[in-house]
Amino acid sequence: MSKETKEKMLDAAMRLFHTQGYHGTSVRHIAEKANVNVALVSYYFGGKKGLFEQLMTQFLEGYMSVMSDVKKQEGCSRDKLLDTLRALLSYQQSFHHLARMVHREMALDSVLVREIMSTYLRKEKHDFEQLLREGVRAGEFRRQQLDYVLFQIKSMLTMPYLYPQYLRELYQLMPTEPYFVKKYMEHLTKWVDLFLCGKDMSSTKARLFVPVS
Template identity: 35%
Template sequence: MKETPTKRKIVETASTLFYQKGFHGTSVRDIAEKASVNVSSISYYFKGKQGLLEYAIANYYEEYLQLIETTLEQSMDDEPIERLKNLIHHIIQYKHINLQLSCFIHRELSMDSVFVREMAVTYLAKENYIIGNAFSLVFKDKKEDKYKLDRQFLLMQLKGMLVTPYVLQNEWRSQIVGDYSHSLFVNKYVQTIHKWLAYISE
């Protein structure tokens, strides 16, 4: 079933409520009231709350994976380190544009929520492959790699940095007011990761 304004509104509303109240703390009626739609609309489009969550997560990751694949394709001629830096910027930017759903998903994954992990497992495997491959290419031609033995741990650190703002959003969101400051946060946070990456790859 193709996207419609009503369907999009329901997903956006549900994402906000899941973020604020959690999945189990949000009812179909809550979503319908806040989205100004009938409960039957949610049943029609998604077959219920579980189907709505599945759709939201699938849509989130499909757009995300398409973005990172396109980003890498468009920077094929760049040096590996620049490709990875560009990829990191697009990842953080996407997660921030979809802030509430990003926070909800990463919060659930950090708590090892089975119902979210089962929905996301295939997407997460593909994400790990893409990021891991881009990270490995940075070190491919280095004859003397001072971090050779620790590379798996460094990749783990990178993946941690990509999700930290969305697991620990209480650490920074009080400093953010309006779209402009969100943009500043993204740029500053990305620059911090870039500095770390430059240090370990020099």
């Protein structure tokens, strides 16, 4: 099987899982959308479940790679946290169909989800926790109960790509458009400076934020 044919099946599966959900998608649907023989899906991926698991793993491997790349950069904890948030939002925007599929699946209880939590999501939590602790030790961040801070960060990262229709319909925001990450990062910068760093935001100067490039 050519790499191109494999990518066609992965792309078809991703789009169908995104719009119809896992249970609403059949192997035949995937084969028809990819314009391949239905037997190829089962032969090369072991069926719909294998395709789904590969897409989940592919997305999360890329997600963790982004975190790892930012972690290696030099800089203070505040800047590294903001760089990480920006990079992860941009990554999800680039693969927004996959992002929504993965986040939606994570709301369910399954063997696959438990495996993902014990590997990828536990590593994500550890890396954010380590970054926050370094910031506290360096005096950049205020001491707080980290568990609550961590799930606030996770929620802010996940929400735009789990509920894009909600943002479009109620707030006229388009998480898939290039402007979104830039504008959202302006808010997240303010949140980090006020909530984590404890900066005084009452002055006019403090309220004026330079857009994040």
